[in-house]
Amino acid sequence: MRRLLVVALAALVFPAAASAHATLTKTQPQYGTRVEQSPRVVRLDFDQTVDALPNAIKVYTADGKLLSGPTHTTTGGRVMVAPVSRLARGGYTVRWQAISADGHVVSGVFTFGVRQKAPSASDAFGAGGPTTEEHVVRWLYFVALALLAGGLGFRLLIVRRPFAPAAQRRFYQLVGVGVIGALEVGILAFLLRAEDALQLPFVDFLYGDLSPLAKTRFGTAFVAMTLGYALVAALVFLAWLTEREQLLWPAFLLALGFASGLSLSGHSAADAGSSWLSELADWLHLAAASLWVGGLVQLAFVVWPLEPELRRRAFLRFSKLATLLIVVLLAAGTYLSILRLPHLSDLWTQRYGHVLLVKLGLVSLALLWGAAHHFLVRPRLEHGAPLFAGLPRSLAGESAVGMAILLAAAVLVDSKPPPQPVQKQLDVAARQR
């Protein structure tokens, strides 16, 4: 943060001293493409003149073998070219650096495939794996989605009438935090993924070309989700401003719909065994979890402290919805676990399995907690018994377990599932061809 501040201030105070930087305008092969024949050279076109060090363009195989020769510039210094040895069928990573005439370094990475699909830029050779920061950011993203989609769902499906002013304010604050979080954390997640792929020092990263990343599945999801949640932010704001509750419906449906971006860009879309069914299951899993956790937060922090007359009705209604959500959550989760863990022993032999076990432990705790609410508290409330004094604390506790499940889910999403049996891998390779 301090580094960012120093760089920002320096650039603001001495803008003219900051150096000119070239922008990559064209590559050959084009990034992210499949070529049928091995290229003889890798060529990069810039909008300005650049200097090239001998190893300015490096072409790597998937296992890191360097196949490019010394780089030189042509066309008045606007084009860098490096010869490459004959490339066999496979995925290749190009890492490049160019020095603008006044010394500023611009860099980037892209991939291409020879007679097969290009690897994703985030799977480029030399890309780092997910870091703790990425786990935390992914978790914050899930929390933001839960506050947004779960909050809107609770309001529209459970409460179904305007809140009292104080509860209304709290409701919009929580949903507002959710939608702003989805936008901000989404940007941060994209930049962290780009940093992993580019593997550049901080200042160079500021000028790193993100275009190849934007063309990956993850990048496409980032584009769609950012635009979608910007629209949701506008709708939520207008609903608050004009007090038109009906605007919350499109906001809710868009919030749930655009959450599918995660399902369409993650394991369920890209790994062996993935299909439209796995993508759908992943989205249902995420949507059900968001509605459950976000609904609990609304119940514990909006209805209970600020809408006493609504407590009993909201609790009973949410209890019914939660039962349905848990059925969807468990069904989709079980299907996805079977898909991603080819052997039961993967649960205790693979890291992915370990994280899944932690998540299952937390889910069991949440289910027990929910069952206590459903089977012990709900019948009493239905018969008009007075509200149990410890219930708000109990609801807050269940929400906290829900948040912990989202953290485990974040680590799980960033972890690599165990390798699939050979036939499944062949199926995926055939699809890629």
Added chain:
Amino acid sequence: MQPPAEHVHWMFATGFLLLGLLLLARAVVGEEVWRRRTWRAYLWPSLLFGLGVLMWPVMVFFTNSTIHLVAHGMWAQTMMVGGAAELGLLRGKLHNRAWQLAVPLALAVSGASLLIHEQNGWLFARAAFLHHIMGWTALVGAIFPLVAIVRPRSRVWGSGLALTLVVLAVFLYADRDVAPIFGHLSPLAGEPHR
């Protein structure tokens, strides 16, 4: 298929010009006359908010550098927050007067972002010159809405923000992707294309 950056700049120039003209009209006729029609009061903050929403596609589709992406995201958010705060105050949904600081802050942060994300010198090319001058215009222009908070009836301070936006629009209309400025174009900048 992306439009050239200059086309996007011109589209936003149109938005800022409209915004500036609305504010200028308000400053000329005075706040009381301007608010005789309720809808009129909502025009400029709604436009500002809408411009913020429209900036998001620019952020996600122009990703040629990290700093570019961050700067466009900053403009999207500052415009949305500035417009939203004014709408909230108008509608009586926000009561704290501190929200009046949103527009001057939005202008100041936007100006700083313009200066930070332009890394070439003033005379590198026309686009670089315009980024510098627009950055400083926005930073200095932020003083007008700031003073207008404490002197709400002053036409000078009231029209200052309007004129700042008109000037920013003129600068944006003058933008070309690769073009000389005062006859100067760095050989590093590329071939001028008109």
